[in-house]
Amino acid sequence: MSTNARAFPEEERALRENTWWDALCRRDKQADGRFVYGVKTTGIFCMPSCASRLPLRENVQFFVDAARQAGFRPCKRCCPGNPSREQRQCAAIERACQLMAQAETSLTLAQVAKAVGISPYHFHRLFKTQVGVTPKRYATALRGQRVRALLNGDAPVTQAALAAGFHSSEQFYQESHQLLGMPPRSFKHKGQGMTIHFTIGSCSLGAVLVAESERGVCAVLLGDDATALKNELHSLFANATLVEGDVAFEQRMALVIRAIDSPGAPLTLPLDIRGTAFQLRVLQALRDIPRGTTLSYRDVAEKIGQPDAVRAVAGACAANRLAVIVPCHRVIRTDGALSGYRWGIARKRQLLENEAKVSHDG
Numbered sequence: 001m002s003t004n005a006r007a008f009p010e011e012e013r014a015l016r017e018n019t020w021w022d023a024l025c026r027r028d029k030q031a032d033g034r035f036v037y038g039v040k041t042t043g044i045f046c047m048p049s050c051a052s053r054l055p056l057r058e059n060v061q062f063f064v065d066a067a068r069q070a071g072f073r074p075c076k077r078c079c080p081g082n083p084s085r086e087q088r089q090c091a092a093i094e095r096a097c098q099l100m101a102q103a104e105t106s107l108t109l110a111q112v113a114k115a116v117g118i119s120p121y122h123f124h125r126l127f128k129t130q131v132g133v134t135p136k137r138y139a140t141a142l143r144g145q146r147v148r149a150l151l152n153g154d155a156p157v158t159q160a161a162l163a164a165g166f167h168s169s170e171q172f173y174q175e176s177h178q179l180l181g182m183p184p185r186s187f188k189h190k191g192q193g194m195t196i197h198f199t200i201g202s203c204s205l206g207a208v209l210v211a212e213s214e215r216g217v218c219a220v221l222l223g224d225d226a227t228a229l230k231n232e233l234h235s236l237f238a239n240a241t242l243v244e245g246d247v248a249f250e251q252r253m254a255l256v257i258r259a260i261d262s263p264g265a266p267l268t269l270p271l272d273i274r275g276t277a278f279q280l281r282v283l284q285a286l287r288d289i290p291r292g293t294t295l296s297y298r299d300v301a302e303k304i305g306q307p308d309a310v311r312a313v314a315g316a317c318a319a320n321r322l323a324v325i326v327p328c329h330r331v332i333r334t335d336g337a338l339s340g341y342r343w344g345i346a347r348k349r350q351l352l353e354n355e356a357k358v359s360h361d362g
């Protein structure tokens with residue numbers, strides 16, 4: 001039987017599989033959908049929560065999704081591969097987020113709920129649980145992203161505001177401070193007055209810390225161990241109140257971890273991106289780099305209309321707090337060398353290889 005279809009550096013895979021083995025021993029329902037395990041002695045694969053007898057560790061082989069290709073048959077008891085009710089609901093909400101993001105004009109809650117086949121009441125509740133904000137606040141965040149993108153172009157402010165779905169330029173000015181992420185006092189003072197929830201999990205790149213402010217995901221940090229990640233978060237938001245997230249929070253943050261592990265999956269959670277006006281323009285340019293492609297620092301500098309600011313662009317990339325989600329890993333040196341990466345050159349290489357693979361696969 002082949003080894004895991006995707007190649008991971010040995011120690012990172014071991015770290016990840018240890019976490020998965022722990023989840024398997026606990027029959028952790030929350031791990032369902034994140035991995036499956038095959039039992040070499042029976043040729044059958046199961047979901048982590050399956051009630052069948054716990055196999056010996058040495059007989060277990062873990063998969064993200066390729067158990068069938070490796071010759072394992074699905075278990076009749078837990079039916080891996082058939083999405084659970086939670087997974088179907090999760091997919092419906094993700095679809096709703098995409099619909100809202102792609103819509104030219106603002107959609108009503110009833111319209112979105114109907115499009116994904118859920119009653120409006122149920123939809124509102126599910127959306128809030130999964131995304132962490134109401135559909136209305138999510139739509140507001142989307143408008144903010146659109147207006148940021150438009151303002152980076154040549155559109156005058158009023159025109160950009162209307163094109164982004166604001167009803168009036170007045171409404172835009174009311175919300176702009178928050179939406180544009182201009183450095184407010186709390187940013188300058190390392191998170192003073194902010195409450196930040198965070199959780200630490202594992203992904204294919206090792207340990208990952210995901211943090212969220214009241215506005216959205218504010219940090220995604222990669223590392224080798226939990227303590228170092230907590231320290232990094234603390235140094236970024238030294239004056240904020242940091243709160244370890246509960247189970248519901250962890251479930252929502254699993255979406256972020258999934259977006260890291262499957263480069264093709266869109267992340268639909270609102271983001272809290274802060275920085276100077278220059279940094280925001282760089283970060284927006286990074287988000288526009290298509291998956292599976294790279295730009296040089298010079299390319300990015302040209303894209304934001306400041307061809308001489310190559311060093312400052314590199315600085316803004318290095319200051320990125322949202323690993324993978326804001327794809328600073330897609331910026332490399334003009335000569336093609338990978339150059340630096342805040343979270344280590346090995347992770348940058350792995351990310352680019354994964355993305356190239358997904359792009360080639362279709």
Ligand SMILES: [Zn+2]
Nearest residue numbers: 046050075078
């Ligand atoms: Zn099973």
